[in-house]
Amino acid sequence: MSIQEANDVNDETYMKMALGLARPTLGQTSPNPAVGAVLVKNNEIIGMGAHLKAGEPHAERHALSMAGKKAGGAVMYVTLEPCAHFGRTPPCAKALIEAGVAKVVIGAKDPDERVSGRGIRMLKAAGIEVEEGVCEEEALELNRMFFHSVTSRTPYVTLKTASSLDGKIATHKGESKWITGEKAREDVHRLRHTHDAILVGVNTVIADNPSLTVRLPGGGKNPVRIILDNHLRTPADAGMLHDRQAPVWIITGENGNKEKKAALEAAGAEVMTLAGDAVLIEPLLELLGESGIRSLLVEGGGSVNDSFLRSGLFNQIIVYLAPILIGGKEARSSFSGLGIGRLEDTAKLTIKTTETIGDDLKITAVREEN
């Protein structure tokens, strides 16, 4: 970096630094957003911080406590509008006023109705200069799952598939381990870490007996494990019921066998019953939203993916493609079931990123409308 570049420090520089502090905390702060803060005075950084865990101090407080008395007259760069309510922690807007900061620069406003503009109004009423929307795109992108779940009261839904180049998730003989490589599978665990819950269909439980835990080198936060199981076919000896690594919620229809329900509850699962014979995606997402799930990772298999596809109720899809060809009309694809009949009804996506992970390709595509 040249001296000139080094001197070219501005609002964006500090906001990008705050975003850099927040990004690695994605997942661990849930159900709170990931937030970063940098406190600057006379072009010197005098405090910084990130929100680390729900219930613990917010990012602004960490930065303020690092600066102590020097905070008076300083500029606070924070990726999210300072909160104005007493949740599990006192309001940051109040702390900023008491610390006597001169200016607050904000990335994105907070849609939580307890805040959404109130924090900004409090700061301005106390005579503090407020600038909004610095690196706003990045700040909105960072917490897109939080913002979606706060405004829609349903989880942000990520579909994840892992297949051969020709879209197969198993050979016609049923072999599926493994299609994607070690690095891609590790990336999936990072994806799990950033989601509150992970959902699979009962066929995947029967076929793979998955643990659905986060097994990263440094550990990680295990999401709630959800099994879509209309008729309670989940084996009572399924591994995830007995590993005590994370809750298991089994979502079933009203005709689920009562004895089976008792057996699964005895095995430690929570069985939640929705009206109707088959679980529909819309009431499922409302139930999960009410149960505090802000982000849901759907790991298939094919028929569950088809249900989400036909309901249209998903926000992004992440596809891992392995450089192999499997073929065979009997071989299972990422999406089975009925699928979409008319091209005009297909989900219109925008490809956000493509990256190579080990020998595999990872494509992230989002749906703009919801």
Ligand SMILES: Nc1c(/N=C/[C@H](O)[C@H](O)[C@H](O)COP(=O)(O)O)[nH]c(=O)[nH]c1=O
């Ligand atoms: N077969 C493949 C996958 N298979 C995904 C299936 O959902 C399978 O149940 C889970 O991977 C098992 O979960 P756990 O490791 O026990 O937690 N997923 C992948 O990313 N690549 C593949 O090759």
Ligand SMILES: Nc1c(N[C@@H]2O[C@H](COP(=O)(O)O)[C@@H](O)[C@H]2O)[nH]c(=O)[nH]c1=O
């Ligand atoms: N994490 C975070 C904020 N999170 C905001 O506060 C709410 C949680 O409040 P509480 O229960 O008290 O932790 C959360 O829903 C979101 O609206 N706000 C901020 O000023 N800075 C932070 O670092």
Ligand SMILES: [Zn+2]
């Ligand atoms: Zn706060």
